[in-house]
Amino acid sequence: MKRLITVGAVLVLGLVLTVIEVNWIQNEKKNDTQPVVTLTKSIEAGSTIKKSDLTVKEIDKTLWSDGYVSKPEDVTGKTVLIGMESHSIITSGSLKENAYGLPETGNAITAIKLAPEEALCWTLATGEPVNVVLVDSTLVLRDLGEVTVKGLYDNYLMDSDVPVYVLVEGKRKTIENIVSHRESGQMELLKRGVEK
Numbered sequence: 001m002k003r004l005i006t007v008g009a010v011l012v013l014g015l016v017l018t019v020i021e022v023n024w025i026q027n028e029k030k031n032d033t034q035p036v037v038t039l040t041k042s043i044e045a046g047s048t049i050k051k052s053d054l055t056v057k058e059i060d061k062t063l064w065s066d067g068y069v070s071k072p073e074d075v076t077g078k079t080v081l082i083g084m085e086s087h088s089i090i091t092s093g094s095l096k097e098n099a100y101g102l103p104e105t106g107n108a109i110t111a112i113k114l115a116p117e118e119a120l121c122w123t124l125a126t127g128e129p130v131n132v133v134l135v136d137s138t139l140v141l142r143d144l145g146e147v148t149v150k151g152l153y154d155n156y157l158m159d160s161d162v163p164v165y166v167l168v169e170g171k172r173k174t175i176e177n178i179v180s181h182r183e184s185g186q187m188e189l190l191k192r193g194v195e196k
Contacts, residue, residue, distance in 0.1 A: 033058035037069045037090045045083045051076050054090070067091040108175035109150060112166050112187050124149050124163060124189070131192070132168070132178050136185035144181060145174035 035056045043053060054072040069075050069090045079096040103109045112132065124130070132144040151167035166189065170178075178187070 032061055034061045034064045034068075035070045036064075037072050037075060039084055039086055039088050039090065041086050043080055043084050045080060048077060048079050049075050049090075049095075057089075059089075065091070067093050103169050106172055107169050108172045109167060109169045110175050110179055112168060112178070112189065114164055114166060114189065115186055124152055124166060124191075126151065129192070130168075130189040132174075133188045133190050134181050134185050135188055142181075144177050144187075145170060147174060147178075 036059050037054050038057050040053055040055050043049070051072060054075065056070075056072065069092060075090050075095060080094055081096050082094055084090075084094065126149055128149045129146055130149060131146050134142045134144055136142070147168035147170035149166055150169045152163035153165040153167070154163065168178075169175075181187075
């Protein structure tokens with residue numbers, strides 16, 4: 001009888017250990033994956049993405065790219081730049097940027113390329129007011145006017161904390177002034193100090 005109880009206890013213990021190991025392996029597999037948003041059907045260039053066009057799949061973390069999107073709400077309502085096949089992974093580079101929209105009445109929008117040292121030395125924030133200053137070949141400074149930062153982009157035109165290109169909005173005359181002086185020298189963005 002003791003032998004039967006011992007064999008039963010060993011079998012139960014083996015079964016419990018097997019269940020624990022299977023659960024551990026499944027959890028390890030879940031921890032090694034990353035969610036990505038994919039298309040449920042083919043979509044043409046210029047189409048607006050609907051929620052029903054999207055699903056989330058898990059991929060191995062080693063295949064993850066910074067351009068991939070992990071939440072459907074981040075791309076719903078955006079426009080695709082290229083035609084994409086069913087099951088394609090959505091990337092930020094395949095989407096048209098809609099974040100800034102149209103300028104306010106009487107305003108205009110343009111982009112300014114920052115000098116490398118300016119891009120690295122301090123940060124900008126969307127919505128921040130700055131002054132655009134032209135530095136000509138004789139190192140004379142000319143204030144071209146105040147603008148508001150609307151977007152920050154790196155060399156690949158992706159949102160960036162260290163921008164190379166800054167999308168700015170300002171009064172139409174100010175933006176026309178900036179555009180007309182674009183080839184006259186280097187553009188700098190000056191932040192104002194906090195007024196007390």
